Amino acid sequence: MGIQQTFYEAMREHGITRRSFLKFCSLTAAGLGLGPEFAGTIAHALETKPRTPVIWLHGLECTCCSESFIRSGHPLAADVILSMISLDYDDTLMAAAGHQAEEILDQTIEKYDGNFILACEGNPPLNEDGMYCIQAGKPYVEKLRRMASHCKAIIAWGSCASWGCVQAAHPNPTRATPIHKVITDKPIIKVPGCPPIAEVMTGVITYMLTFDRFPELDRQGRPKMFYGQRLHDKCYRRPHFDAGQFVERFDDEGARKGYCLYKMGCKGPTTRNACSTVEWNGGLSWPVKSGHGCLGCAEDNFWDRGSFYSSVTNLNVAGQVESTANKVGGVLAGAAAIGVAAHAAASVISHSKDSNRGGSSHD
Amino acid sequence: MNSNVASGAHDPANQKAVYVFEAPVRLWHWLHTFSFLTLAATGYLIANPLPSLAGEASDHFLMGNIRLVHFISAYVFAIGFAVRIYWALVGNRYAREIFYLPFWRLEWWKGLFYELRFYLFLTRKQHKTLGHNALAQTAMFFLNTLMTLFMIGTGFALYGQGLGEGSWADQGFGWIIPLLGGGEATHNWHNMGMWIMLMFVIIHIYMAVRADIIGRESSVSTIIGGWRTFRDDQP
Numbered sequence: 001m002g003i004q005q006t007f008y009e010a011m012r013e014h015g016i017t018r019r020s021f022l023k024f025c026s027l028t029a030a031g032l033g034l035g036p037e038f039a040g041t042i043a044h045a046l047e048t049k050p051r052t053p054v055i056w057l058h059g060l061e062c063t064c065c066s067e068s069f070i071r072s073g074h075p076l077a078a079d080v081i082l083s084m085i086s087l088d089y090d091d092t093l094m095a096a097a098g099h100q101a102e103e104i105l106d107q108t109i110e111k112y113d114g115n116f117i118l119a120c121e122g123n124p125p126l127n128e129d130g131m132y133c134i135q136a137g138k139p140y141v142e143k144l145r146r147m148a149s150h151c152k153a154i155i156a157w158g159s160c161a162s163w164g165c166v167q168a169a170h171p172n173p174t175r176a177t178p179i180h181k182v183i184t185d186k187p188i189i190k191v192p193g194c195p196p197i198a199e200v201m202t203g204v205i206t207y208m209l210t211f212d213r214f215p216e217l218d219r220q221g222r223p224k225m226f227y228g229q230r231l232h233d234k235c236y237r238r239p240h241f242d243a244g245q246f247v248e249r250f251d252d253e254g255a256r257k258g259y260c261l262y263k264m265g266c267k268g269p270t271t272r273n274a275c276s277t278v279e280w281n282g283g284l285s286w287p288v289k290s291g292h293g294c295l296g297c298a299e300d301n302f303w304d305r306g307s308f309y310s311s312v313t314n315l316n317v318a319g320q321v322e323s324t325a326n327k328v329g330g331v332l333a334g335a336a337a338i339g340v341a342a343h344a345a346a347s348v349i350s351h352s353k354d355s356n357r358g359g360s361s362h363d
Numbered sequence: 364m365n366s367n368v369a370s371g372a373h374d375p376a377n378q379k380a381v382y383v384f385e386a387p388v389r390l391w392h393w394l395h396t397f398s399f400l401t402l403a404a405t406g407y408l409i410a411n412p413l414p415s416l417a418g419e420a421s422d423h424f425l426m427g428n429i430r431l432v433h434f435i436s437a438y439v440f441a442i443g444f445a446v447r448i449y450w451a452l453v454g455n456r457y458a459r460e461i462f463y464l465p466f467w468r469l470e471w472w473k474g475l476f477y478e479l480r481f482y483l484f485l486t487r488k489q490h491k492t493l494g495h496n497a498l499a500q501t502a503m504f505f506l507n508t509l510m511t512l513f514m515i516g517t518g519f520a521l522y523g524q525g526l527g528e529g530s531w532a533d534q535g536f537g538w539i540i541p542l543l544g545g546g547e548a549t550h551n552w553h554n555m556g557m558w559i560m561l562m563f564v565i566i567h568i569y570m571a572v573r574a575d576i577i578g579r580e581s582s583v584s585t586i587i588g589g590w591r592t593f594r595d596d597q598p
Contacts, residue, residue: 218528220541228528230546244425246415254415263412270524270546300545312410315551316544325551326410329558336562340569343482350484351577 007046007209021046031203031278032215033225045210052209053116055108055147056090059140060133060167060176061122065158066092068195071281072202091135102136105143109150117208118151120144120161124182125174132174141182148183153214155189155204156180159297162190162222169303180221189214190221192273194297199278200226220300222272231268231294234276237261255291265309266293273298381493383457383591391447392586395511398440399564402514403557405433410554434522441515457494461503471497489579493591499570506563510556517553521546 011021025046026039034041058066070093089104091097096104108116125132130139148154156179159165167176180188191204204223207215215223232238240246241260248254248263262269268276271294275286287294293309296302306314312324384392408429416423451459465471478498480486490496495503520539523532524546543549574582581592 219538224528230524233525233527239420242427243420243423244413244416244429245420245423246412248415253417259415263415267547270550272546296547299547300541302547305547311412312554313547313551315555316548325554325558329555329561332558332562333565336565340565344569344573346484347573347577354487 005051006049007051010051011046028203028206028210031199032207042206042210049210049212052152052212053108053112054119054205055105055116055151056093056119056121057140057144057147058091059120059122059124059144059160060174061158061160063092063121064195065121065160065201066090068198069157069201072198105147109147113150114152116151117153117155117205118147118186119155119157119205120179121157122160123164123168123176123178125167125176126182127173127175132176144179144182148186151186153187153189153208154179154183155191155208156221157191157201158196159192159194159302162192163300163302165194166303169301187214188221189217189223192222192227192298192300194302196298197226197274197278197280200274218272226274226278227272227298229272231271231273231276231288235268235288236276237288250291258291261288261291261293262311264293265307265311265313267296267299267302267308268294271296271299380590380592382589383455383494383585384589385450385454385458386589387446387450388454388458389586389589391443391450394439394443395447396564398436398443399560401436402433402440403561405429405436406554406557409433410550437515437518437522440511441519444511444515460494460500461508464501464504474498475501491579491593502563502566506559507567510560510563514553514556514560517543517549517556521549521553 008021012018016024022039022043025043026036029036029038029042032038056066089101089108091101094101094104124130124139124141124144126141130141133140135143156162160167160176161179164172164176164178167174168178180190189204189208191201193200200223203226204215207223215225218224218227232241235241237258237260240258241262245257245259246254246263247259247261250264260266266288268288275294276288279286279289295308296305301316304314304316306322306324310324312326314322315325315328409426412426416425448462451462474490474497477486477490478496481489482498492499494500516536516539519532520536523530523535523537524540526532540546540549543552571582571586574580575584579594581590585591
């Protein structure tokens with residue numbers, strides 16, 4: 001594993017043919033929306049640039065990001081990408097274990113200080129000095145801080161690393177905290193989703209390794225190429241939404257005809273992700289295609305927003321309010337109407353008393 | 364009767380009629396009212412759509428049309444408010460009342476507590492107000508002016524999601540979405556804002572009609588014709 005080895009050399013070492021390599025470059029260029037001429041650019045970069053090591057850390061998580069990643073719909077892409085990154089450190093996928101595994105971290109810092117990419121899956125819990133997640137006898141947050149201080153950039157894989165996800169849901173007993181709130185001095189790219197789409201993950205990592213920079217990010221640090229639109233904007237059921245054709249129950253005629261799932265609580269209209277275009281498992285399907293609404297898993301705090309099966313969900317005030325705008329608002333407007341009626345009645349009584357006294361309320 | 368009727372040059376306390384709401388303010392009031400009611404109705408139907416339609420999707424555009432009406436009304440609502448802000452700068456002193464609270468003036472606080480006591484039937488004597496009294500001004504400022512800004516901001520932020528990344532609505536208002544915790548939360552708060560404004564409308568109409576019937580001042584006719592008249596000429 002010499003520092004001079006290029007991506008291409010590493011791939012060839014792993015038995016990938018040149019033909020496959022070029023196919024991968026075209027596929028990735030298309031996936032990133034770069035246009036055909038960039039296939040050559042990617043190929044050239046991968047052939048000539050020294051390989052950038054990637055260290056893949058796991059905090060509090062369920063490993064669904066890794067599961068998604070290694071099941072990339074295009075096995076070729078997965079193989080290529082894995083040959084780029086797996087050699088260094090990923091405690092789930094690597095062969096080494098224990099002290100040998102941890103030594104790799106020291107070696108990486110020594111050899112590639114400031115030059116490796118830190119991919120974080122999951123997040124650190126901060127309560128009790130981080131004791132809810134111990135790795136190699138130390139709190140995970142210490143390992144994360146140490147590696148982050150030597151890395152070039154951080155990829156926050158999945159909703160855990162990006163937003164906090166289920167372990168950070170109310171009341172968040174371990175104080176699980178997303179990466180950007182722990183590490184504030186390094187560039188961070190968020191690739192949310194529970195898990196993120198495999199092709200999105202490989203696309204992001206290839207872009208970074210090829211062009212040596214992040215793809216263009218949105219306001220919240222997500223790559224625009226995959227998170228620039230809502231599922232709703234590219235949903236194949238959108239014509240039914242615009243027409244006013246909705247599934248009212250999961251077993252009704254509308255469900256059989258593939259109507260819009262908005263009334264069933266589909267979060268497509270508020271969720272930014274590439275599911276409706278890239279789809280899952282190599283373009284086989286995605287939640288809406290399978291007849292169920294989107295849960296909004298790529299959005300911040302999606303666990304605490306209330307029902308997955310209602311279009312109007314909870315107002316989140318101070319962590320948790322189990323009530324929707326329609327309920328609270330209905331009560332407010334109702335209370336206003338009752339208050340007005342009561343005040344009107346009191347005004348009539350008060351006014352007639354004044355009139356009976358022969359005086360006026362104007363003196 | 365005294366001779367000060369319809370004249371601004373004399374002691375305002377004894378006047379029988381004062382020109383309070385200029386034409387642009389009145390016009391805006393009604394534009395604001397009807398665009399709000401349209402927005403509230405269509406907005407409710409966007410959050411809680413009508414029963415599903417049968418047949419081919421290409422035969423209908425119901426939800427699309429409801430959203431279209433919502434967006435057109437939103438433009439009327441927002442542009443009307445922008446013109447109204449301009450008029451606050453160039454119009455008469457009553458045109459400015461709903462945009463600020465003179466909390467630094469002791470008189471204003473006295474007026475506020477006085478009005479609170481008055482509406483709780485704790486005092487009989489009714490003050491004479493030319494524009495808005497302190498209580499009305501407070502309600503107007505928080506529940507109308509600020510809520511209008513909130514609805515315009517959250518509304519255009521959500522509109523920007525449809526227009527797309529980098530659109531004017533996204534660049535101008537898109538920052539509001541992460542601030543409120545995401546698109547779903549923004550939808551819910553936008554929905555809540557509608558209910559709060561509706562609550563304001565109910566109270567506002569009641570207060571206006573009440574003032575017309577048993578108060579000393581005209582109010583409904585004032586927002587139609589602009590002139591505030593008084594039933595008596597006492598101070």
